[in-house]
Amino acid sequence: MTGYERTGVLDNNHIKKPSKERLERGPVVIIECVENIPCNPCVEVCPISAIGMEDINDTPDVNLDGCTGCALCVTECPGLAIFVIDCSEDDGCLVTVPYEYLPVPKKGEVVTALDREGNDMGDAEVIRIRESGMTYAVTLEVEKDKIWDVRGLKVKK
Amino acid sequence: MPAKRISEHPVLEFQRGEKFFFDFEGKKIPAYPGDTIAAALYAQGLQKFTESKLLKRPRGFFCAIGKCSSCIMRVNGVPHVRSCITLAEEGMKVERQSAMPDFPDVALPCTPVNEHKIEIAVIGGGPAGLSAAIVAANNGADVHLFDENANLGGQLVKQTHQFFGRYEEHAGTRGVDIGKALAEEAHEAGVKIHSDSTVLGYYPEMTVTVDSSNSLEIYRCKGIVYATGATENFLAFENNDLPGIYGAGGVQTLMNEYGVTPGDKVLMIGAGNVGLIVSYQLIQAGVEVVEVLEALPKVGGYQVHASKLRRAGVPISTRHSIIKAIGTEKVEGAVVQGLDDDWKPIDGTERTVECDIICIAVGLQPDNHFLRLAGCETKHVPELGGIVPLRNEYLETTVSNLFIAGDSAGIEEATVAILEGKLAGAAITEKIKGPSSELTTIKEKAILGINDMREGPYGKRSKKGVNLCTFEGGCIG
């Protein structure tokens, strides 16, 4: 039994990571879906067919070179398990996370970034926010050393 | 503040109509169109719906969908009314009853008994029943659909999350929207819909009796699709009947269908998909989930659901169980304990959890009373949640022309329920109206889809279960 089966928390070893060069080239999707769930909306929504899946029970296989990081799959995934990382700018990286709570943060607002266990990862500014079907894709600016940990947010009271 | 009406929600919009009032033991209770009596009372903070029969213990509702009968009240002088599925009306007189109530104060009018000859009766208007009715009606059958609730959609109406599964079977869409779409499709297909209609029994030669808005209707059918879903499992622990201890699905109904939060702090028992999803939806509704307990050594539901909760800071404790609810009139806390590998409580691991609501999400059991009345052969299949009818590949039971679909055939996901509905709907239409290439295509496609859904680590268990209760051969007779 692996740790996440007991805790519900994935660690970075479970995730397909893009190379350093790919990360610096532009936004790219990070899919944190490791079980063989019969589910395929991410494959269907991808406009450039960068997510592959032979059988509906396979885990999504993303072509990291082809992916443009458009984040359409972020709001489409029923498991809220897809994120986008963008390290193409020199000053600070961007992490896009799905969000379905209230209140909805505004662009420019400073929120609390959270890791996979809900721990406070410090402040982060909301750079972009996009809604699709009542799910929001919220893009946060975070320090480079936090891109593999920040996966959620909490609006400050 | 024990319960409140949700004013803002990230996914749902509660458009409440014009407020009206009914009488509850001399108090004026506000309600909105579409509220059940139970929902309106709960929104005003009432948790004790009745007093138990012998021990005189306070009782609340448990299932909120008309199955557990823990919410029965005296309405306009008539006892034993299920307040959780009876809509509140202006000026209604509602009282608590003891479990051995007085006779009705009023003589109910005896209404005519009507007999009808129909082709197909579909019992249950959830994903499976609606899908079966749509296929049958679209292929020329005369289809009547019965559901004991005021609204169609079954448990889809409270599913605010996007569905997993196959894109063409509505994956990525929220359950509540799938329910609406299927109900609309059934209307368009010409299905004769009888809501507020409770099926009372099965009698020989495909005869079904229905309590249809206060008259007894007898339907003599050529075929029946039975798709009434499942009941939530109850759990044995000290004080397990206190008001504040509810089925997770019951809380989901209260919160997502009627827009009423159950309380402030919830302890969730069970980390299967229902426990995980309802926990997430509680947080969406602004309720704190203090902890999720799971007796198994690992999380039973999807990792992605568990991850959502963990990101929100909710702890999940595997190998833990509840041993006691604290409180006398309602839940004031819980005592939980760690379990060893033999499921025995570990001494010294007891601790108190502060909570005012305990949700039980320890599985569902298929509805089978009607099927047993009809004489279907059944089998206990743990992989499918309990006692299920034997069936052939096309979901016909051992009683010719009596088909099953959805959770009452075995507990699985909603996508499977939709596909099973299509399969049963096509197969029964073929038997009654004769074969067509279109029906064959629907059947084949549904079988392929169901088989797909049953691959993978989660579906394999269902597959094993289905194999244990499927008999060889085509349709009977």
Next chain:
Amino acid sequence: MGCTGPEGEKMTVIVCRCEDITEEDILAAIEDGYCEIEILKRHLRIGMGPCQGKTCISLLERILKRELGTSSDKIGRPTARPPSRQVSFAILAGDDHE
């Protein structure tokens, strides 16, 4: 097990909500020799309330399995009889009696 707490205090574990049957009642009945689901139903009225056993019978099944080691298939379910849901006499009576 299940009927007294660590200090010997009485515990209430409800199995049948409608008829108020506790785990203690069931264990006592088993002790008295009522070991089949159908017999327990008649003896205790378990499963005979308004919900018709929808909530309690699976718990009863678990207790019987634990106490007697019987298989679920062998335990089965009590005989099903109509009506499946509560219904008023007026509905059943119809209008054929002036």
